[in-house]
Amino acid sequence: MPVSDLTNSAQDYLKLIWTATEWSTTPITVTVLAERMGVRPSTVSDSIKKLKDQGLLTHAPYGTIELTPAGSAHAVDMVRRHRLLETFLVQVLGYGWDEVHDEAEVLEHAVSDTMIERIDQHLGHPTRDPHGDPIPSADGQPHRPGAIQLGHAEPISEVTVVRISDADPAMLRYFSDIGLTPDAQLTIHQQRPYTDTTTITLSGQQKNIDLGPAASSAVWVTTSLINSRHGQEHIVETTTGESSARK
Amino acid sequence: MPVSDLTNSAQDYLKLIWTATEWSTTPITVTVLAERMGVRPSTVSDSIKKLKDQGLLTHAPYGTIELTPAGSAHAVDMVRRHRLLETFLVQVLGYGWDEVHDEAEVLEHAVSDTMIERIDQHLGHPTRDPHGDPIPSADGQPHRPGAIQLGHAEPISEVTVVRISDADPAMLRYFSDIGLTPDAQLTIHQQRPYTDTTTITLSGQQKNIDLGPAASSAVWVTTSLINSRHGQEHIVETTTGESSARK
DNA sequence: GTTCAATGTTAGTCTTGCCGAACTTGGATG
DNA sequence: CATCCAAGTTCGGCAAGACTAACATTGAAC
Structure with a gap:
């Protein structure tokens, strides 16, 4: 099933769930999804059910939400689109790096695979977007280590x-x-x-x-290893339960 | 009412009605609209009614369909978007002039006013798209005379x-x-x-x-006036009832 | 171990855009 | 000028995606 068979809304959910795990191990919740999508929790529940029926994620009622390999593949594709578009807007059309997000958010659903490839080519296959996020190449992309x-x-x-x-x-x-x-x-x-x-x-x-x-x-x-007395070792003491980087 | 307040579908109807009158004086019909939009005539009837309620066109049942100034303004905006995007795809991303239509058809609903302005600027305010169609500047645009x-x-x-x-x-x-x-x-x-x-x-x-x-x-x-014995005078003899150009 | 507030789910409704089926209109044809 | 058929319209229904309101579950606090 190609990405284009999914509704914009489905694509957004998958992308959001995927990016939530990119920099954190805290599982995504219905409430957070609702906030990020700008909809009510009940809408998220409905949508999650449909995505589950399509085999794109796993979810037991009141349980955690996790992407299947198929769902993850779609999500990575959307993330790639988003980040390539942001890079394109900054480098070609002179946008500020702080004003590209909303534009890319819409465009990522509208551009064809062909256009994404041409943009990638035109930009010389960039690996980072204007915010520093890694641009997935075609399959899953490792998280930035140590950040x-x-x-x-x-x-x-x-x-x-x-x-x-x-x-x-x-x-x-x-x-x-x-x-x-x-x-x-x-x-x-x-x-x-x-x-x-x-x-x-x-x-x-x-x-x-x-x-x-x-x-x-x-x-x-x-x-920076040179200037820090601590290197990449950091102590976890946070209210959000975020994970830490360890040497 | 800015264009962005209209649904994609409404924008498509207005654009289609406007372009139908750009090169011909034959009034657009429900059946033709249905074919071009890829929907059934009953759907067109419904949609036309809604556009009429919004003051974007005039239409008495079984009568002709005509854009109001407001509807025409929206339509011209969409045409401008479409043609600027086609030009951009050809000149910047290396598309062939024969493969840009479908891409632009989708993008014209997705790009922001800001992006259209930046594209226009980046291209140096072009006046014709890759197919030779005039690109409206901001308000209504005259038809190509004599074509x-x-x-x-x-x-x-x-x-x-x-x-x-x-x-x-x-x-x-x-x-x-x-x-x-x-x-x-x-x-x-x-x-x-x-x-x-x-x-x-x-x-x-x-x-x-x-x-x-x-x-x-x-x-x-x-x-070409130089090579033709007849100049721009042409006789109408066609099955479609198209109008002619007259000297 | 109960309680209860936060979180999540279900059920019913609305809007948009589409469909098919049935009906209406009006102009071309004889 | 009566007829008839293509063109146009109306109507009920469906799916997607959103909402509100009511209900269910979980787990943290006591």
Whole structure:
């Protein structure tokens, strides 16, 4: 069954479930899906049932939701589309990296396989999108090893931004404004938990930025081995139950 | 009411009604709309009623269908989107001019106003699409003056192809294969009505091509004043009741 | 171990866009 | 000018995807 046989809505559910597991091991819930899809939980329940009937995911009532290999394949295809389109919009049409998400969200359902291939070719087969997310090639793609959320990073250590979640457009705009972009280097000068006036150094300049819970979990970093006393070892102490990276 | 408030289906109806009057004065019928939309006439009746209720067209039962200024404005916007997208696909992504129609048909509903503007800018504000159709700027656009269907052109006269209707993908591919493209010069060496083995001269080469009814009404030409004995005057003798161009 | 609030599910309804079947209209034909 | 048929319309129904309201389950707190 090719992706195009699925409704836009089904494609969105699969993509959302897949991306939820890309950077976290916490299983996705009906409530979270409802929020992200902008619908009511009852709608999600209905939809999950249909996807289950199509063999795209497994789900016992009140149980966890998990993609089957078939569902995962469709999801990866959608993620590839989304990230290639974002890259295309930035590199070819001059969009800002903080304003491509919504456009790609719509386009990913509209463009043909042919167009995706031509875009991939035109861009020279890119491997990362403008937010730093990996672009799957054709099959499943490994998660970025060693990356952690900024809220879990050790203070004082210099870190490299590898990814900024594109879930919240307003936040992307904010990060863009202050120069906090993929590949940026930064250092935090405060103890955790970080707040909405956290002092950091970014491209040589010291400034206070909003690193409240939402912001500090949207930014993913790797710790530079040279500058950190701790390397990639990090202690887990978080309210969300996120997993940690271990040496 | 911005275009985005209309359903894809409504946008398609308006565009179809508008383009039907672009090169012909024959009023569009429910049956023709149903064929072009790929739905049943009863569906068209329903849809027309809804568009009428929205003030986008006028229609008395069993009467003619005509766009209101509001409906026309929406239609022109869709035509602009379609033609800009076709141009973009050809010039930027290397599509053949005969394979862009279906892709644009889907994309025109998906891209944002912002993206259309950026595409227009990136292309340098083009005025004609790959099929030779004029790209409306922002408001209504005049029809191409003096262009006639190839089936109505005088034999022997040398004509310039200004437009090839993009309604039939297979036909576009055929024309592309034989080198009959917008801007091509050609001469017909037979009397009307032309058939599926009509002898023509195209870029210096004489060949027999299919100019049956469908093909000869899809190609629009202007008559070169220098080479034609008749200038732009043409006699109407057609089974379809198409109008003619008159000097 | 009970309780209860949060989470998830079921049931019924609405809208959109489509269909087929049955009916109406109007113009061409004789 | 009466007829008839193609074109157009109306109507009931269906599927998808959304909603609200009511009901069920889970598990954490006491």
